[in-house]
Amino acid sequence: MALVVQKYGGSSIGSAERITEVARRVIATKEAGHDVVVVASAMGDTTDELLDLAARVSRTPGSPREMDMLLTSGERISNALLAIALTDLGHPATSLSGPQAGVFTTGDHGSARIVDVLPTRVRQELDRGRIVLVAGFQGLCKDTDDVTTLGRGGSDTTAVAIAGALRADVCEIYTDVDGVCTADPRVVPTARLLPRVGYAEMLELAANGARVLMTRSVEYARRHGVTLHVRSSFTDEPGTIVAEPAGEVVERDMEKETVTAIAHDRSSALVTVAGVADDPALVARVFRVLAGTGVEVDMPALGAALSFTVPRSSAVATAELLEAELGLKSVSVDVGIGKISLVGSGIRAATGAFWETFAALEVEITQVATSELRLSALCRESELDRAVRALHEVFELGGADQAVVYAGSGRGW
Amino acid sequence: MALVVQKYGGSSIGSAERITEVARRVIATKEAGHDVVVVASAMGDTTDELLDLAARVSRTPGSPREMDMLLTSGERISNALLAIALTDLGHPATSLSGPQAGVFTTGDHGSARIVDVLPTRVRQELDRGRIVLVAGFQGLCKDTDDVTTLGRGGSDTTAVAIAGALRADVCEIYTDVDGVCTADPRVVPTARLLPRVGYAEMLELAANGARVLMTRSVEYARRHGVTLHVRSSFTDEPGTIVAEPAGEVVERDMEKETVTAIAHDRSSALVTVAGVADDPALVARVFRVLAGTGVEVDMPALGAALSFTVPRSSAVATAELLEAELGLKSVSVDVGIGKISLVGSGIRAATGAFWETFAALEVEITQVATSELRLSALCRESELDRAVRALHEVFELGGADQAVVYAGSGRGW
Known part of the structure; x- marks a missing residue:
């Protein structure tokens, strides 16, 4: 029992x-x-x-x-x-x-x-x-x-x-979806249901566009060692177990499954702050102001200008705040971007194929970020679906059967 | 304040x-x-x-x-x-x-x-x-x-x-009504708003058909000395104060206003138990069974048969229970009755005029009950409105202005 x-x-x-x-x-x-x-x-x-x-x-x-x-x-x-x-x-x-x-x-x-x-x-x-x-x-x-x-x-x-x-x-x-998939089945018809995924990978997926679970509850589950089982209440599909990976699973992941899934996200905007690249103290003040707002900042990059993503709903307010607080004149907002993220335990080995895919598609990547389990890139939002499908194929994530999507979902995949 | x-x-x-x-x-x-x-x-x-x-x-x-x-x-x-x-x-x-x-x-x-x-x-x-x-x-x-x-x-x-x-x-x-009236304004167009009424009279009115207040809350108010003020949330009418009568009001009531208001009720049924009049022990057992049900019993009368009223919704069940528990054969239910009640502090003096009014109307009274503040009679439900209007006129309860009734009321007057 x-x-x-x-x-x-x-x-x-x-x-x-x-x-x-x-x-x-x-x-x-x-x-x-x-x-x-x-x-x-x-x-x-x-x-x-x-x-x-x-x-x-x-x-x-x-x-x-x-x-x-x-x-x-x-x-x-x-x-x-x-x-x-x-x-x-x-x-x-x-x-x-x-x-x-x-x-x-x-x-x-x-x-x-x-x-x-x-x-x-x-x-x-x-x-x-x-x-x-x-x-x-x-x-x-x-x-x-x-x-x-x-x-x-x-x-x-x-x-x-x-x-x-x-x-x-x-x-x-x-x-109202069958579980956690290798990609959003509404974008990738060959997306496959993942029978099992680790907390850390699930967190990366949730934080980068997979709405089936919120990062907050996954974090809580990881901290308290609660095994999650994501299932559909409309079907009898087996769903996805989210848990600390068992030894054998890790081993198999390390050898074969370098990439677990692809997440994508249309809800971010790119904020670009010009004229601060040569002023490290000012850059630090920008991030201090951002931290004070509680807004989620991702994909920071410092080149000719400082840029980073925030949720679209906060983008204009964030730009105005930076201008007001720091007397900055040229803070721009781009709401036409999309973010694509490879998530998996062996992500480093995938970097080459990742770049090659974008090059072959002639999709321009404007910014990248990596972590132990994630490789993210920004491109134009209009190129997003095409890139997700191409990467899904390159990394052989698809299953034999087509994934099933249910209508009326507020959750995404 | x-x-x-x-x-x-x-x-x-x-x-x-x-x-x-x-x-x-x-x-x-x-x-x-x-x-x-x-x-x-x-x-x-x-x-x-x-x-x-x-x-x-x-x-x-x-x-x-x-x-x-x-x-x-x-x-x-x-x-x-x-x-x-x-x-x-x-x-x-x-x-x-x-x-x-x-x-x-x-x-x-x-x-x-x-x-x-x-x-x-x-x-x-x-x-x-x-x-x-x-x-x-x-x-x-x-x-x-x-x-x-x-x-x-x-x-x-x-x-x-x-x-x-x-x-x-x-x-x-x-x-959604203006307060407590001398009668239901939907039946008696000349009904007058009562500026003030005592707890005891209000209890009698509430228990006998005036649905503006429930007896339960009036009883609670009386026990704890809470002054009630019944008012409309749709108008600015002054409403009715329900409180222990002040000395002067009692005096005025005793001299002139022998009757405060008329209540009527269509929600009772008459239960008649034949063949028990000569068996006091059986009558006692009838009332013991009734007490056990928690059903409200009113207007008890013992003549050739034993009869009393109960809420219509409980009447059939009550009759069946008495037959089953006491082995009685002839318990009948009459759902066509109406109850009319005069309520006031000087009710005894009104009894003569009360009977005369029914006689003049040629409305048959089948049963009566009196208390210090109430005189109730049962008649056919179809005669109820006519009798209420006649009594309201005989006891000069009407005001100069016509009472106002609001639509959509679930409360009655």
């Missing part, structure tokens, strides 16, 4: 019919003899509807505390409904709010971090033989006795944190 | 526009220099929508605990939205769940009773100069750490309980 934590995203429980379907999946695991804890997101559009109501009663954004009070009701509703459905199907279930489940967070409304998980009540309910449902995305700030939300990817993080605290055997992340 | 508790029902906050309108009313009180605590119900149809979702995922009713988890989200949403609207209009507000506001209840999910109110957090927020919003209808059972609901009229009860615990100067119940 294992202890299994299962997380279902909003699209998996978007309707009463889907809730019943998810209930059957939960019961299948329970009837296989396992203890089951379920973390469900808010139903499909609930969060958007609540945000819309808030916008209609207020010209300004609501206070973060009140927005959290408002939005956390979404998960309470979906979890209670799932408990009602499970009980109706003969399996008594108890739904717990984040606070009841012992998820304690910082007081940063809208983007709280989990500081502690004390799942006493969860254990009690499991010991009574019940299926336990925990509202994702939320917790309690002990100092203020206020409910908080964890921000983007919060329900995944709740599931991983609960799994870690309970020392669960596995944390299954159910979503 | 006073401390004012205001309660708004679901129809008062049925849309984003109504929430903004209610926010303006709350602010008007705050700007008059008062401390304000607001208790809001769930928005218009929210509860029905949640019940519908539950029915779609379960063929059986959901467990009471899970139904409470589900339904309490409705008040959290409306209160958070109202807090967001108030803050947008320049008046910082904090919304609190029932548990956060210190509303502690029994563990009877779906029909919990309040056992204690410890409004420490409410006081703290008031002391910070904030408007405080408390989610109505809900509380926390300390033994189980589970959220509970108070059942029908629960938001009124929350408001009265909070007002009592804070020793508020008044508890304003905002609804």
Whole structure:
């Protein structure tokens, strides 16, 4: 008998019919003899509807505390409904709010971090033989006795944190795609499902455009040794295990699979700061200002000018801030770039073939960055798909069967 | 400076526009220099929508605990939205769940009773100069750490309980009618708004068909000395004060106003048990069985047969239970009756005119009951409106102006 934590995203429980379907999946695991804890997101559009109501009663954004009070009701509703459905199907279930489940967070409304998980009540309910449902995305700030939300990817993080605290055997992340693939199947029809991937590679994939998991929950899983299993709630595909690589897998990776997967990203913009290349102190001040904003900076390069990528949504504000704070005159923003990343354990050996592919395609690379597990390049966004497909073929990542993509996905691959 | 508790029902906050309108009313009180605590119900149809979702995922009713988890989200949403609207209009507000506001209840999910109110957090927020919003209808059972609901009229009860615990100067119940009238204005066009009514009379009116207040919250108000002020959230009418009668008012009542108002009720059925009149022990057993069901029994009469009224929704089940438990053969149910009640402090003096009126109308009275403050009679339901109008005229309860009725009311008068 294992202890299994299962997380279902909003699209998996978007309707009463889907809730019943998810209930059957939960019961299948329970009837296989396992203890089951379920973390469900808010139903499909609930969060958007609540945000819309808030916008209609207020010209300004609501206070973060009140927005959290408002939005956390979404998960309470979906979890209670799932408990009602499970009980109706003969399996008594108890739904717990984040606070009841012992998820304690910082007081940063809208983007709280989990500081502690004390799942006493969860254990009690499991010991009574019940299926336990925990509202994702939320917790309690002990100092203020206020409910908080964890921000983007919060329900995944709740599931991983609960799994870690309970020392669960596995944390299954159910979503609307089959798992983690060698590339986005919507771009590369021959993309293959990865049966297993290490935490570090998964982090690189997540940070560079693969939206199937958020870096935050993968980091949490790695730190607490939680095995993730990414699966579709719409099919019975085996999905992808994310875990520390076992010895034999590493060996095989080192010998043969120099590249695990290709990620690509259209959400970055390139910021170029001219006239600082010969002033190291000024360059340092640029990065100090950037660090103060909390904006994610990637692909830094210093040549004739200083350039780096930031999320497109922050690009103009970042450029204006640099001009205002440092009296810089020529900060430019390019939103037409794309980023392509090879990820794998033997990435260094792949560099030559990587450059040769771009040369053969006559696609210009404007900037590169490498790490132990990643080789990234910037090109024009319009060239991105062509380059991803070519690299996927060059590195022989494709499988015999075509990957399956499901419609209506908010997650990407 | 006073401390004012205001309660708004679901129809008062049925849309984003109504929430903004209610926010303006709350602010008007705050700007008059008062401390304000607001208790809001769930928005218009929210509860029905949640019940519908539950029915779609379960063929059986959901467990009471899970139904409470589900339904309490409705008040959290409306209160958070109202807090967001108030803050947008320049008046910082904090919304609190029932548990956060210190509303502690029994563990009877779906029909919990309040056992204690410890409004420490409410006081703290008031002391910070904030408007405080408390989610109505809900509380926390300390033994189980589970959220509970108070059942029908629960938001009124929350408001009265909070007002009592804070020793508020008044508890304003905002609804979709102008206040308590001398009769239902939909039946009696000349019905007059009562500026003031005592707790005892209000209890009789509420128990006998006037749905503007529930007996439960009036009883709570009387026990804890909370002054109620029933008002419309759609108009600026002065409304009705419900309080212990001041000396002068009693005197005036005793001299002139023998009758305060007329209530009528179409929701009762008459149960008649034949063949028990000569068996006092069997009559006692009938009432013991009835007491065990918790069904409200009124208008008991023992003549050739034993008869009494119960709510129509319980009538058939009650009759079947009596037949099954006591081996009775002839228990009949009449769902075509109506009940008419005169309520006032000098009701004894009115009895003669009451009978004369029915005689003049040629309406047959089948059963009567009296108490210190009430004189009730049963007649055919089809004769009810005619009798109510005639009595209203005989006892000169009408005002100069016609009463105003608002559409879409779920409350009655």
